Amino acid sequence: MKPIPQERWKRWQQRLVQSLLQYHGREDHATVRVLLLACLGTVGMPLYYVIWSHFFPQEYESLPLRMFGILLCALGLFARQFSRGGLQLYLLVALSYIFPFFFTYMFVMNHASGVWGESLLIGLVVLFHFDTGVALRAYLIGTALACAAAVAQGEGAVLLSRPVLQQLPIHWFTITALSVAKISRNVLAQEKLAGMGAGLATVAHELRTPLTSVDANVRGLLRMMADAQGHTPDERLSIIDALSRIQFEVRHMNHMIDLFLLSATAVRQNLHxxxxxxxxxxxxxxxxxxxxxxxxxxxxxxxxxxxxxxxxxxxxxxxxxxxxxxxxxxxxxxxxxxxxxxxxxxxxxxxxxxxxxxxxxxxxxxxxxxxxxxxxxxxxxxxxxxxxxxxxxxxxxxxxxxxxxxxxxxxxxxxxxxxxxxxxxx
Incomplete structure (x- = not known):
């Protein structure tokens, strides 16, 4: 018998997964990501200011930069009111500031400390879980602005120091690995859809022949019943009505097959x-x-x-x-x-x-x-x-x-x- 704490932990995990799935379903996917980013930043920015200022003091900290980040994240809490274009613009600005700019700037200003080196790497991992195109633009914009800000603060020499430069291969490998993983997931999804489409097409073709045969036989019976003798009018009408219903079902199945074939084709073809x-x-x-x-x-x-x-x-x-x-x-x-x-x-x-x-x-x-x-x-x-x-x-x-x-x-x-x-x- 499993320990009770372990069972409770598994039940809690299942409830959390179900609630997240339902939450993701209620909102547009981009809106959900903006809301999660806004919640994460609104809580994380002030929390880690306290941690790095009082519990584990770092060489450099900036309350104004954190306050701007908090305001930017708080704005994202109203993502449901954004237009589609406004949502994309906000996402690019927020991602550029929070992950590449803020984390890179703090990494350089703290002279490539271990705490900020790991923080920057985690920030890049989170960044590239967003759309790769948006994440790459945000990375380039935010990193360039952070380097320019560091130079303006007289820390240009730190940018060319060994502790900073040796992080670049690690960051680029991380970005490449995450991008390849996302491509692999997309390929698997497309393969699943293509397989489903092929399966639908096969089922549709297999059903065509018996349905055609049934339809032909029903039409023949209808002609025979129209000329048959020995049945009362009510009996003949009942039989004809039943055969008509069968014929309708055959027509309906043929329509569904057409719809399946069209859907299977749409899965595989260019939709543009x-x-x-x-x-x-x-x-x-x-x-x-x-x-x-x-x-x-x-x-x-x-x-x-x-x-x-x-x-x-x-x-x-x-x-x-x-x-x-x-x-x-x-x-x-x-x-x-x-x-x-x-x-x-x-x-x-x-x-x-x-x-x-x-x-x-x-x-x-x-x-x-x-x-x-x-x-x-x-x-x-x-x-x-x-x-x-x-x-x-x-x-x-x-x-x-x-x-x-x-x-x-x-x-x-x-x-x-x-x-x-x-x-x-x-």
Whole structure:
């Protein structure tokens, strides 16, 4: 039997991991990183000022530099209110100041002490856990400014000293190792997606033949039943109705296979825009291709064309996105046992947008942060969990965005926003 403290520690670890996953799911990934950086800096800057000033005094310390760092980190606590561009600008400024500039400057001003040498190395490790491009720019900017500030303070000779120069190979090796590790993780993720895509394609092709055979046999039976004698009218109608339902299921499975094949292709192909696409035509194509269960289900879906618009993308992939949204919306209506679906093409809005609205079961606050996470589905048996993740990946490749606003048991609105129309380069 395991010791009780060890069991409690494992339970605490599991709760912490689950809470972090849910927290990451509720926010945009960049926003989460800014918030974590802001919290870390707001607490760490004053804490280590006390440690290095009173408990383990260092040769050099600067309260004004730490105060500026605290203010900069405190500003990041309001990251949710930043625009996308403002968030990226703040991240570059904050990273440049906190890790390369502050840590490098303090390392030089303390004459390459062991404490600040290790602190600088840890700072670089944290820095290069962010996007490599942003981290590299921050490293170059912050390091250059720190060296210039040290020279201005008369410490230029320290920069060329052996204790400082011997740190450079260690830092560059650390940066290279972290960058290679991130590339390896991306390659593994792409391999997993490619394998999943190939698996979907194989399953789809394997299902085609039996489904075609079933469909052909049902059509033959329907013709025979139409001419058959010896059945009462009610019996014949029941048989014909059952065969019609089977035929619908076959059509629906063929549609799902088409969707799987398109999704598998999208996983492997270049998602970047290659044509100018009409949103009105895409929506009309989806309405024609979707296998509605009945005429009444088809009437649940209403198109509201306020103003058509064009966007840079790929028409077939745009169909994949809207088919996924249509399927999810109708399933939400089916689970709720009530509701309708409304598709609004609003090119007059700035930016141009498409609204996919259903008044079905809605999405709970707990699920909201996870719906765009790859391999997440709700209910758990409701698909492979690649639909919405794929939709976001496709739209981001077109510089567009997708987000959801929902109220549990009331509605869900998927908002697709596109940049101003432009003709993509071929």
């Amino acid at each position: 825009p290659v044509e100018t696409v009409s949103m009105e035509k895409v929506v009309e194509t989806v309405l024609k291709r979707y296998p509605f269960a009945s005429h009444s289900q088809q009437k649940m879906v209403r198109l509201e064309l306020r103003h058509n618009f064009h966007f840079a993308g790929q028409s077939e992939l745009a169909v994949v996105v809207l088919l996924n949204l249509m399927r999810n919306a109708l399933r939400a209506v089916q689970r709720a046992g009530k509701g309708r679906v409304r598709i609004v093409v609003d090119g007059g809005h700035m930016p141009p947008r498409l609204l996919f609205i259903d008044t079905g079961c809605g999405i709970t606050a707990q699920q909201m942060g996870l719906i765009f996470r790859r391999f997440y589905s709700h209910p758990p048996h409701n698909g492979a969990g690649i639909g919405l993740a794929l939709c976001r990946e496709i739209l981001e490749a077109w510089s567009a965005s997708i987000r959801c606003v929902s109220r549990d048991s009331a509605y869900a609105i998927f908002i697709l926003e596109f940049p101003q129309p432009s003709v993509p380069s071929r």
